[in-house]
Amino acid sequence: MCEPKGVAVGVPLAVRPDPRRDDGRRPVAWLHITAPASWSVTPSAHSWCTCGYERRAIGRAAVLQLVAAHAEHRTTCPLLESLSEGRAA
Template sequence: MTAPSRPPLKSITPTPNGQQHADQTPARTAVGEPKGVAEGVPIAVRPAPHPGDGRRPVAWLLHIVAPPSWGITPSARSWCTCGYERQAIGRAAVLQLIAAHGEHRTACPLLDPTSEGRTAA
């Protein structure tokens, strides 16, 4: 038994053959300011740059997935804005990653402006 043929749901516009050019509009000559701008008012207003005090936000993130069941393997991920990124799978590896994350928080190159890691990042 054959299924009845279905009518097409969308009409497909045929593609034109050959090259077609876009409509050419005559170029308008620009005289003076753009319309809608009052005289003496700048078009784009930018705020004055604020001098920095040398501080910079640093983010240390530690994400641990430890399901309540002992049969499921825990995992963790540690990353920082300086480019430090580590992952661990398994109980022992996650514990080592937590310790390494704590060490990185004290030795991050973004905290010490004289360290060479800050200029590289």
């Protein structure tokens, strides 16, 4: 004997809010550093932004300079400046 069903098949029991709500934030600038655990392997880094800024570095000193350049770009990027102005308003 078949047990009765409370609702039709495929009909949700309750409507729930979407758990993945969009808060409007989007990544604009990225910094990817590859630094292997072994000191004998050369580190590398890649920095890029949606405004068109893109730099790469190979070697310890160059990677450190790229990290500093990436931080500097984040303070001067026109895309990030417009985002920070919107937050302050």
